Amino acid sequence: MITSIAWKNVWRNKTRSLVVIFAVIFGMFGGIFSSAVMTGMVELRIKKALQNEVPHILIRHKDFVANKELKYYINNADSIIEIVKGVEGVKNCSRRTDIIAMANTAKAASGVMVFGVDTMLEKKVCMLYKTICDTCGNYLTKSNQIVIGKRLASKIKAKVKSKIVLTLQSTDGNLTGGVFRVAGIFETKNAAFDEGNVYLLNSSLCNLINFDENNAHEISVMIKNLEELDNIQASIKAKLPNNYEVVTWKQLQPETAGMSDMMDVMLYITIGIILLALGFGIINTMLMAVLERVKELGMLMAIGMNKLKVFKMIMFETIMLTLTGGAIGLIVTYFIVLYYGHVGLDLGFLGNGYEAFGFDSVINPKLDGEFYFVVTILVILTGVLASIYPALKALKLNPVEAIRADN
Amino acid sequence: MKIIEVKDLKKIYKDGDIEVNAVNGINLTINQGEFVAVVGPSGSGKTTFLNMVGGLDSPTEGEIIVDNVNVSSLKGSQLIDFRMNNIGFVFQSYNLIPVLTAKENIEFVMHLQGKSKKERDKRAMELLDAVGLGDRADSRPSKLSGGQQQRVAVARALASKPKFILADEPTANLDSKTTAVLLDIMEKLNKDENITFVFSTHDPRVMKKARRIVTIEDGVIISDNIVKKE
Secondary structure, rough: OHHHHHHHOOOOOHHHHHHHHHHHHHHHHHHHHHHHHHHHHHHHHHHOOOOOOOEEEEEEEEOOOOOOOOOOEEEEEEHHHHHHHHOOOOEEEEEEEEEEEEEEOOOOOOEEEEEEEEEEHHHHHHHHHHHEEEEOOOOOOOOOOOEEHHHHHHHHHOOOOEEEEEEEEOOOOOOEEEEEEEEEEEOOOHHHHHHHEEEEEHHHHHHHHHOOOOOOOOOHHHHHHHHHHHHHHHHHHHHHOOEEEEEEHHOOOOOHHHHHHHHHHHHHHHHHOOOHHHHHHHEEEEEEEEHOOHHHHHHHHHHOOOOOHHHHHHHHHHHHHHHHHHHHHHHHHHHHHHHHHHHHHOOOOHHHHHOOOOOOOEEOOOOHHHHHHHHHHHHHHHHHHHHHHHHHHHHHHOOOHHOOOOO | OOOEEEEEEEEEEEOOOOOEEEEEEEEEEEEOOOEEEEOOOOOOOHHHHHHOOOOOOOEEEEEEEEEEEEEHHOOOHHHHHHHHHHEEOOOOOOOOOEEEEEEEEHHHHHHHOOOHHHHHHHHHHHHHHHOOOHOOOOHHHHHHHHHHHHHHHHHHHHHHHOEEEEEEEOOOOOOOOHHHHHHHHHHHHHHHHHHHHEOOOOOHHHHHHOEEEEEOOOOOOOOEEEEOOO
């Protein structure tokens, strides 16, 4: 009966309760939806990074990363690939030759990282070729071709079929260069990546810098199941000589990998701040509800309602008020997140800004069930905490004085 | 049979250095089945006296014994339970719970007592019938007239099967006709079921019905008259 009275009391002043309920609904929607958008952005960023920018696992000479010197290479890369392919969970491998170079057109120049790739193998581990649009040319097929990013093309004023001169250092330490035609222009939505990386056929690059084609600077590994990342990394490491380093995409792009954890913290902080603000609003409303019922509360205490029951009644009222708004807010937001998760939320008007940080402008908001569960617990907790002060205020009433109060 | 026994009851309020003797040594015995009006001018101490008898306020000195229990020695939850099980309250402004129906208002105190739903339903309907509101069981207080609300309040006061009913100016907000109906109901309950009523009032209509009139002035009883033989 206490629960029933508490529920009826919530609707005693409909306008006031509805104001609080709508505040909770909009607060929940704002917090959860923006969290879902942020989560969607991060997931998309990670997905794109894994498709186009970093392999799941990378094998390289342990000194190569620090010096980027040609001499730190993987000897007889094919034999290493064979070993790696024998590890359970490995799907595909590709080999690359890496070198820093200067890319020049007649109008501008820019420093780039040049990757020499074997087209057939590369397409099995890196989906970069899919980001070349229909009007932006093709992936590498000929020895004099180069594939560049859209941002670099814009910077050095290059188009498909434009000539680009690469100036680089050969293995003997001499400066060398080559002229390449732009075969295709890729666009990953990561402006920094698109500006800093170009691709040649491995044979062309090796020929240019006088590098043995049997060797490579890195081997990219795609695995079947990302959940097994750490295990597969350990298995590969165990099978390779000590002078080779086996790193995961999380080690290659710690800022991208860290986004997910950081985002989780940010989401809870955002929701926490919203609930804190809502909590104060709820305290205010419940305090009003208690103060305008002084006489009634006095009567209840007089006829035998003990303090625990009075406390419970006020607490139930507060929790019900909070949960009504919270539940509606959660359900509404859930379906809106589901809808935009399906059709995508186009933040095109902010696109350039997002792309500078590697984010796509079309986001698919997403949240997992655990987040909704935690938010539900937080809403209940807010209700409980917000009820304490008004309930204590009710307990301090003296029945004799309360019964004679004006209200 | 003695139902209420008040011995040397005093209540002193302190306002800074000033002491106010609201009740200044009252001795009174009320027996089962009495229909008593406690009268007196405003500020005479009758409400303070009734609050102490009802266990809502504690005396500075003296004892209140209700059915062999020293009420003045009870504290906290013991006192709340005592009030719930032994005293029925009727207030001047009805004080029904506005979100509950008439029947639910009557049931509420029985719910606090832990009575079963079946028992609550049965007694609530019996009491509503007794106060002539059996057909308004599902009406909320806002849909009832003042007199009807006060009749529900009387039914609620009786719901816990108390030793006596304390009614603080129960007719103050009612017109003559409604007052007459309410007093007739209370008189009938008193006669038929031997329920003890103690009123605080200065309504002559109540005094006319009362069979004992206790007059309090300046915190003491100045007269205690049996006006009709039982």
